[in-house]
Amino acid sequence: MENGISLSNRPSTGSEKQADSPFIEQLINALAVSFRPDSLDTLLNHLSILAPILDALPNVVFFIKNTRAEYVLVNQTLAKRCGLDRVEDVLGRPSRDVFNTRQGTEYTEQDYQVLKTGICIADKLELHFYSSGELGWCLTHKMPIYGACGNVIAMAGVSVDIQSDELNQPGTNERLEKVESYVRTHFDQVIRMESLTEISGLSMSQLERNFKKIFHMTPLQFIQKTRLEHALRLLAQDMTITEIAASCGYADHSAFSRQFKQLTGVSPSQFKERKAINSAPA
Incomplete structure (x- = not known):
């Protein structure tokens, strides 16, 4: 070549x-x-x-x-x-x-x-x-x-x-562990960066720097990842796109679809169709 x-x-x-x-x-x-x-x-x-x-x-x-x-x-x-x-x-x-x-x-x-x-x-x-x-x-x-x-x-x-969650657990960093726990239990709600700085006791720059060092991504990317992973599980169920969007903390289905396509390259409905084809018996 x-x-x-x-x-x-x-x-x-x-x-x-x-x-x-x-x-x-x-x-x-x-x-x-x-x-x-x-x-x-x-x-x-x-x-x-x-x-x-x-x-x-x-x-x-x-x-x-x-x-x-x-x-x-x-x-x-x-x-x-x-x-x-x-x-x-x-x-x-x-x-x-x-x-x-x-x-x-x-x-x-x-x-x-x-x-x-x-x-x-x-x-x-x-x-x-x-x-x-x-x-x-x-x-x-x-x-x-x-x-x-x-x-x-x-x-x-x-x-x-990005390695699995098991390899990225910040066990030695209690401040980041609090942030991680908060995101995982509140991803279906509006999460403000100010709330994360208060929880961690760190400034915004300190939080971003330390979070990326441990998780290899920014706090905002971690929120997006957590929401989308939950959405992927819900897409396997009999739920509408609007219901899934609301369950994952998005303001409306348009915002969810836009974020989903930005991260995956396909829309939620296209992803659901692809998974159905891949799981269908040969």
């Missing part, structure tokens, strides 16, 4: 340690801010040395796309999430072709926004649908990469899995 790199075929020395998401985020920032390659080929050649590390990240999706929003570099995790055995099956294709769902079209639209406007997408909370039928939360970052002449030559992206 021209201008395409398969990370999984790079030899590994066996001595690399598994990198964590902060390293990947720093890499993305360095690519977007400091590095000014002459061409896309130069960029890919520089990144090839990191291939073994990027392939060793089971909870991180990393990719580079060209100006046509086509994958030119991906790690093995992305291929596995798409149900593909080889990363070569991903290269040269945009997200809308790889995922082949409404969500894939949403991703491609995001890509063109970054490539055409140069605007970064940072810490975007998303619910991903995997080929196995499972769901997974992640935080997505997308940034343009500028060439030596100042033009956008590519886009870098990373999606970092």
